[in-house]
Amino acid sequence: MQLWRIRLSTIRHTGIRVVTLVLGLLIGMNSMTSTATEANKRIINGLVRIKVTSQRYDFFRPWKKKSPESREGIGTVISRNRILATAALIENSNYIELNRIGDGEKCPAVVEQVDYSANLAVLVPTDPEFLRQTRPLSVFSRKIKVGDSFLAWQFEANGTPLIADAELKEIEVKPYPYDFVPHLVFRVKTVLSQVSGSYTLPVTKGNKLIGLMMGHNQGGQTMTLIPPPIITHFLNDLDDGDYDGFPLAGFSFSPLENKQLRRFLEVHDEDGGIFIDKVRPGGPADNAGLRAGDVLLAIDQHNIDKSGQYIDRDYGKLLIAHLITTRSYEGDFRRFRIFRDKKETVFDVHLNSLNSEDYPIPPFVIDQAPEYMIVGGLVLRELSVQFLKEWGANWRTTAPRNFQFYAHHQWDLYSPERKIVILSEVLASEGNIGYQGLHSLVVTDINGKKITRLRDIPTALGHPMDGFHKIEFADDPKTIYLDSSSLERENRIIQKRFELPALARFNQPE
Amino acid sequence: MKNIKLNLIRGSIISLLMVPLGYARLDAEFVRKSLVRILVTSQTLDYHAPWNPGRIGRSVGSGFIISETQILTNAHVVSNAKFIIVDKDGDPKKYAARVLHIAHDCDLAVLTVDDPAFFIGTNSLEFGPIPELHSTVTACGYPIGGQRMSVTRGVVSRVEFRTYSHSGLDSHLTIQIDAAINPGNSGGPVMQDGKVVGVAFQGYSGSVAQNTGYMIPTPVIGRFLDDIRDTTYDGYVELGVNYHNLLNPSYRARLKLPEGPGGVVVTTVLKAGSAYGVLEPGDVLLSIDGHPINADGHIRIGGKYVQLEEVVERKFHGDEVKFEIIRNNEKLERNVPLKGAWPFAIFARDYDRKPEFVLFAGLLFQPLSHNLLTAYKNTDLDLNHYYSRFVSDEIYRDHPEIIVLSAILRDPVNTHCEDLVNAMVDEVNGRKIKTLKDLANAFDRKPDRYVIKMIGKGKPIVLELNEVEIAQNNIKQRYGIVSEQFVE
Numbered sequence: 001m002q003l004w005r006i007r008l009s010t011i012r013h014t015g016i017r018v019v020t021l022v023l024g025l026l027i028g029m030n031s032m033t034s035t036a037t038e039a040n041k042r043i044i045n046g047l048v049r050i051k052v053t054s055q056r057y058d059f060f061r062p063w064k065k066k067s068p069e070s071r072e073g074i075g076t077v078i079s080r081n082r083i084l085a086t087a088a089l090i091e092n093s094n095y096i097e098l099n100r101i102g103d104g105e106k107c108p109a110v111v112e113q114v115d116y117s118a119n120l121a122v123l124v125p126t127d128p129e130f131l132r133q134t135r136p137l138s139v140f141s142r143k144i145k146v147g148d149s150f151l152a153w154q155f156e157a158n159g160t161p162l163i164a165d166a167e168l169k170e171i172e173v174k175p176y177p178y179d180f181v182p183h184l185v186f187r188v189k190t191v192l193s194q195v196s197g198s199y200t201l202p203v204t205k206g207n208k209l210i211g212l213m214m215g216h217n218q219g220g221q222t223m224t225l226i227p228p229p230i231i232t233h234f235l236n237d238l239d240d241g242d243y244d245g246f247p248l249a250g251f252s253f254s255p256l257e258n259k260q261l262r263r264f265l266e267v268h269d270e271d272g273g274i275f276i277d278k279v280r281p282g283g284p285a286d287n288a289g290l291r292a293g294d295v296l297l298a299i300d301q302h303n304i305d306k307s308g309q310y311i312d313r314d315y316g317k318l319l320i321a322h323l324i325t326t327r328s329y330e331g332d333f334r335r336f337r338i339f340r341d342k343k344e345t346v347f348d349v350h351l352n353s354l355n356s357e358d359y360p361i362p363p364f365v366i367d368q369a370p371e372y373m374i375v376g377g378l379v380l381r382e383l384s385v386q387f388l389k390e391w392g393a394n395w396r397t398t399a400p401r402n403f404q405f406y407a408h409h410q411w412d413l414y415s416p417e418r419k420i421v422i423l424s425e426v427l428a429s430e431g432n433i434g435y436q437g438l439h440s441l442v443v444t445d446i447n448g449k450k451i452t453r454l455r456d457i458p459t460a461l462g463h464p465m466d467g468f469h470k471i472e473f474a475d476d477p478k479t480i481y482l483d484s485s486s487l488e489r490e491n492r493i494i495q496k497r498f499e500l501p502a503l504a505r506f507n508q509p510e
Numbered sequence: 511m512k513n514i515k516l517n518l519i520r521g522s523i524i525s526l527l528m529v530p531l532g533y534a535r536l537d538a539e540f541v542r543k544s545l546v547r548i549l550v551t552s553q554t555l556d557y558h559a560p561w562n563p564g565r566i567g568r569s570v571g572s573g574f575i576i577s578e579t580q581i582l583t584n585a586h587v588v589s590n591a592k593f594i595i596v597d598k599d600g601d602p603k604k605y606a607a608r609v610l611h612i613a614h615d616c617d618l619a620v621l622t623v624d625d626p627a628f629f630i631g632t633n634s635l636e637f638g639p640i641p642e643l644h645s646t647v648t649a650c651g652y653p654i655g656g657q658r659m660s661v662t663r664g665v666v667s668r669v670e671f672r673t674y675s676h677s678g679l680d681s682h683l684t685i686q687i688d689a690a691i692n693p694g695n696s697g698g699p700v701m702q703d704g705k706v707v708g709v710a711f712q713g714y715s716g717s718v719a720q721n722t723g724y725m726i727p728t729p730v731i732g733r734f735l736d737d738i739r740d741t742t743y744d745g746y747v748e749l750g751v752n753y754h755n756l757l758n759p760s761y762r763a764r765l766k767l768p769e770g771p772g773g774v775v776v777t778t779v780l781k782a783g784s785a786y787g788v789l790e791p792g793d794v795l796l797s798i799d800g801h802p803i804n805a806d807g808h809i810r811i812g813g814k815y816v817q818l819e820e821v822v823e824r825k826f827h828g829d830e831v832k833f834e835i836i837r838n839n840e841k842l843e844r845n846v847p848l849k850g851a852w853p854f855a856i857f858a859r860d861y862d863r864k865p866e867f868v869l870f871a872g873l874l875f876q877p878l879s880h881n882l883l884t885a886y887k888n889t890d891l892d893l894n895h896y897y898s899r900f901v902s903d904e905i906y907r908d909h910p911e912i913i914v915l916s917a918i919l920r921d922p923v924n925t926h927c928e929d930l931v932n933a934m935v936d937e938v939n940g941r942k943i944k945t946l947k948d949l950a951n952a953f954d955r956k957p958d959r960y961v962i963k964m965i966g967k968g969k970p971i972v973l974e975l976n977e978v979e980i981a982q983n984n985i986k987q988r989y990g991i992v993s994e995q996f997v998e
Contacts, residue, residue, distance in 0.1 A: 254929060254968065254969040255926060255929075256969075257925070257926040258925060258926040258927065258971075258972065260923075260959065260972040260973060260974050260977060261926075261969070261970065261971070261972040263972075263974070264959060264961060264970075264972040275968060275969045276968065277967065277968030277969060278968060292968045293968060397889060401891070401894060401895065401898070402895070404891055405891055405892070405895045408891055408892075409966075412966075431758075431759075431760065432758065433757050433758055433759070434754075434755050434756065434757030434758035434761065434805075435758060466764075468760060468763075468764045470764075475902075476752045476754065476777045476778055477752075477754035477775075477777045478777045478778065478791065479777075479792075480754075480758070480761060481758070481760045481761045481763075481764040482760050483759070483760040483763065486760075
């Protein structure tokens, strides 16, 4: 194995010797496959191709879906007739098809559970017999260290395996793509082949699953893996009945490395500890009594150093996020040792997960149609980071900056129960002449009633004032009016003109 | 206004014949005797190392003589100038010039030459009106560095309000012409019927648009010359009112507005502006100084439609502007005494002023400004938010200057403070910091330690006096700091 990989990379750089090398390669391959087959058959038997047709909602025009996209990846068969894949593979899917690698047999599948925060999903084939000839892989549970070598699995369209060596380079805790909550990540060095269907790739050690590829950087020849602790947490949570998700403590911190600051706070240098910057209102830390300005010294028996790391029993120094989100489960109590006003105190923090929909401004809205309401051509909806991401890869520079600021500071600005209703654009009609340039405005009141979620709007519109609907915004033009007597007629015209399937969408019954 | 100079006609007789003769007439010799080439050595401001004198650059522009001792040009031709030389077509002698008045908000400046010999044999040009659309004008100047006068002709394509890119903030009346205007044309006169109808000042670079040049029209020039008559330039006044159109029939019906096309509704009255306390949100503005206001905010002055701001544009500090308004269904008249509004200056590009800063324990503190944000290409979400809301959210009341920790010169005294770069100073040892001077004063006191709290950040910066004293000299030497603060 090792031998041909070196040759493969030689071919890339030297044009002339390609012919002889390819010959050597072919000869090598014949002998290698016979031995490789026996050793790897066990793993191949636990893998299945997943083909997904998905369709995103258009967050600019929330009444329609975008054109369908196809994605392919390799899923891992796990216990109880199920398949593990990344959430990114199956997001917004219309149809999921499993494709057996050996014989190409096909079978539709459905999602049993997905956790976007952890970027993981479990699928189930609709035909319970489909996976009978496969053998589930279990998740690697022994110690892993930097330098360990793994195998990354790709397949050609005809089912020929392309196995790449991979070496673990780094174990770190960093934000996951959907809600930016940090979780454990393995960074691995490998050279992948350019074959289609590499959206999810399994990576193995021995005959066990060591991770799923989350991202790949061809230039740097590195990929990031969702490692065993995240997969195991996800599956354990799922198998104990209700799925709860990864718990959070609800605070943010800064390192406390500056000696002068430590002396000012009178924290002993050998005590370590981090500075708590913010505590999410109504979150676990807040409920337990933690405050901004506290110094967090330890969680249970785990001392925290000045940069926010503890000693993990398996991986050594890791950010405490791992201890909270992955070494704990929903509902666990963790004892926080706090230094406040020059004294040590303990607080028992009851850890709790936070779903995207529980944020005032949700970090993602996936697999569900965005809610909206069109009132006299005004397109009204709740603000989400998903909406901001519609501006594309550079959304942090191109999406409206006021909305980005609100999203970034949402816990400081808004109470947890509310949402932010915005006017995203105006669909032109006779009745809204003069308002047609309005966009990116926060709606505060309609007819004198506070608007704290989209659902408040139908009720508020039931009480026009003197024959007009008064709509108020946080910024200029502050107030506009719509004639209530002609609103229904206007709405019908707009619906017909712009071919809107509906003037509003509310996902759950009121 | 004698005969048409041949330079202009040669090679283009056909196009000349197609243009009414009266419009095309230019006495090039007359203009030549007024046109001046301006050679400038400038020093740009260095916000990254504000203790340094800045980079030296050289540029060329145009100008023209408007009186026995004065030359008019663009402000941007002579901004940040350290040394100015002027010369004339056909006269090899170079004369040292100096800036008498400079107005960055309307991109105009008046220079003088102390040597009276310079003005001998020259002409002063006179100003004309706003030229008609599609009438022909001639731009004169020294584009692309040539030593001889260049003349290009075009027609007036558009008269509109436009941002003057020199300050990046101020919008004034602007005339778009399709004559080729190139770097070096800046400050040169644009002529019609022997009179100056504008000063060429900006164009598009690259492939955005072709054959579009812009000139400053005579109402803006006239206002500038009037303003400096008392020897100081006061600048523009600021009404401080945001308004919204009243084109919507429902809105008009709700306000029970009388039949007719006019009126706009006031949405915000900024505390920093002149109208605060006189106009209120919800007021409908019907007319300004007797000019009826259309529902889209336009008025008619001298046969041309312009935004209602044009009336305020032409006024001076201490003048009044009269509004006819409707408030609570009642027709009222309100006079607004006009003044400038300093908080808006944060949004304008700054010139000629040395960047202010305080360097303390390797921490570089600078007041938030347009220049600072662009110099650091800063995209920090919070910083940009405070900047954009500085006037509308009245942030200037608590923080007339927003003091930013813009950079750190690394030293043991300031290790582990990097995560607070771009943060804004709130208080030092419990005292609110409102200006850079406050900060400088706070550092001049000698407490045992300084506790610097930043806006919206939990973690403070703590500096112990003895550590700072050890560090200051090291930092000065290592980073070649010539001065540790500049506070005006």
